[in-house]
Amino acid sequence: MSPAPQDKKQPPAPFSPEDMARRNRRSVALALVLGGLVLFFFIVTLAKTGPAILNRPL
Amino acid sequence: MSAAFDQITQADDGVALSSTGEARDFFALLKPRVMFLVIVTALGGMVAAPGAVNPVIGFAALLAISVGAGASGCLNMWWDADIDAVMAxxxxxxxxAGRILPSEALAFGLTLSVGSVLVLGLVANLLSAAMLAFTIFFYAVVYSMWLKRATPQNIVIGGAAGAFPPMIGEAVVTGDFGLTSIVLFAIIFLWTPPHFWALALVKSGDYARAGIPMLPNVAGPAATRRQIVAYTLVLAPVAVLPALMGFGGLIYLIVSVVTGLAMIGLSLRVLRVTEGEPANKAAYALFGFSILYLFLLFAVLLAENGLGLMWALPKVLG
Incomplete structure (x- = not known):
C-alpha cells in the first residue's frame, strides 16, 4: 500500500452530532411544510371550484 | 461572526457551505410579531370591507398576505445584517448571530415573496397580488435599502409598507379598495412615527453606532418629542373615523376615544419628562401602549364586523 499523498487537501470539518440533529429537525420541518402546502392547494382548489365540480356528465 | 460559525459553514478555502439553523431560526427571519400585526390589520380590512368572501379563500388569502409580510421582513434582515450586528x-x-447564512436568508425571502404573491393571485385576484408585491418591494427595497440609511423620515415614508395590509384585505374581498381601507391605512400610517420614535428615543445610542439617521440622532430628542405629540394629536381623531363612517360601532367608538386619549396623555408625558431613567420609562410606556392601541382598534373592528357584536351608530361621514 502506498502512503496517502501529504499535500492532499483535507475535506471540510464534518458536522457534529448536534449539528446533524439540528439539520434533521430542519428537514422534518421542511417536509411538514411541503405536506401542508399539498393539503392547502387541495382544499383551496375545492373551495375555488365549488360543488359544481361534481355536476358533470360521466 | 463567531469562530464556531466559520467552522460550521466554511470549507478549507473559506467558501460557505451551509448553516445549521433550525426551523425556528427561519421562522424568526419572518419577524413573527410583525406578521401577527399584519394578520390582524389585513383581517380588519377584510371584515370591514363592503362584501363577503368564501371563508376558505379568505383564510388562504390571509395566509398568503402574512407570508408575504414575513418574506419582506426576511429580506430586510438579510440586507440589514451588518447594522443588526452592532445594535444590542x-x-x-x-x-x-451566525445561525443562518445571508445567502440562505436571501433565497428564503425571495422564494416566499414570489410564492406568496403567486398564491394570492391564484386564490384571490390580481389586484390584491399586485398590492402585496408592491408592499414587499416597498419594504425591502424602498425602505430597507434606500430610506432607512438615507433620511430621518425613513419610518414615516416606510410606514406605508406596514399600512398596506388592510387595503390588500379589502382588495381580496371586493377586487377593489375604497374609503374604508384608506382610513385604516391612514390609522397605521399615522401610528408608525410615534411608535418607532418612542423606541428610537431610548435606543438612539444603538442607532448612532449603526449609522442610522433616526430622527432623535439627526434633529435631536426635543424635536422628536414634539413630532411624536404632533403625530399622536392627528392619529387619535383619525382613529375614531371608522365609528363615524359606519364600519365601527359603539364599542369601537368608546375604545378608540379612550385609548386615543391615553396615547395623547402618554405622548405628552414623553414631551414633559426629558431627563434620565424617567424619560426612558415614559418613552417605553408610549412604545408598549402604542402596540396595544393598534391591536385593540383592529381587534374591536374584527369583533364588531366579524362576530356580529356591532351596535351600529348613525353614519356621520363617508
Missing part, C-alpha cells in the same frame, strides 16, 4: 436589540437575530 438586534444582535441576536439569526444572521448576525
Amino acid at each position: 436589540r438586534t444582535a441576536g437575530r439569526p444572521i448576525p
Whole structure:
C-alpha cells in the first residue's frame, strides 16, 4: 500500500452530532411544510371550484 | 461572526457551505410579531370591507398576505445584517448571530415573496397580488435599502409598507379598495412615527453606532418629542373615523376615544419628562401602549364586523 499523498487537501470539518440533529429537525420541518402546502392547494382548489365540480356528465 | 460559525459553514478555502439553523431560526427571519400585526390589520380590512368572501379563500388569502409580510421582513434582515450586528436589540437575530447564512436568508425571502404573491393571485385576484408585491418591494427595497440609511423620515415614508395590509384585505374581498381601507391605512400610517420614535428615543445610542439617521440622532430628542405629540394629536381623531363612517360601532367608538386619549396623555408625558431613567420609562410606556392601541382598534373592528357584536351608530361621514 502506498502512503496517502501529504499535500492532499483535507475535506471540510464534518458536522457534529448536534449539528446533524439540528439539520434533521430542519428537514422534518421542511417536509411538514411541503405536506401542508399539498393539503392547502387541495382544499383551496375545492373551495375555488365549488360543488359544481361534481355536476358533470360521466 | 463567531469562530464556531466559520467552522460550521466554511470549507478549507473559506467558501460557505451551509448553516445549521433550525426551523425556528427561519421562522424568526419572518419577524413573527410583525406578521401577527399584519394578520390582524389585513383581517380588519377584510371584515370591514363592503362584501363577503368564501371563508376558505379568505383564510388562504390571509395566509398568503402574512407570508408575504414575513418574506419582506426576511429580506430586510438579510440586507440589514451588518447594522443588526452592532445594535444590542438586534444582535441576536439569526444572521448576525451566525445561525443562518445571508445567502440562505436571501433565497428564503425571495422564494416566499414570489410564492406568496403567486398564491394570492391564484386564490384571490390580481389586484390584491399586485398590492402585496408592491408592499414587499416597498419594504425591502424602498425602505430597507434606500430610506432607512438615507433620511430621518425613513419610518414615516416606510410606514406605508406596514399600512398596506388592510387595503390588500379589502382588495381580496371586493377586487377593489375604497374609503374604508384608506382610513385604516391612514390609522397605521399615522401610528408608525410615534411608535418607532418612542423606541428610537431610548435606543438612539444603538442607532448612532449603526449609522442610522433616526430622527432623535439627526434633529435631536426635543424635536422628536414634539413630532411624536404632533403625530399622536392627528392619529387619535383619525382613529375614531371608522365609528363615524359606519364600519365601527359603539364599542369601537368608546375604545378608540379612550385609548386615543391615553396615547395623547402618554405622548405628552414623553414631551414633559426629558431627563434620565424617567424619560426612558415614559418613552417605553408610549412604545408598549402604542402596540396595544393598534391591536385593540383592529381587534374591536374584527369583533364588531366579524362576530356580529356591532351596535351600529348613525353614519356621520363617508
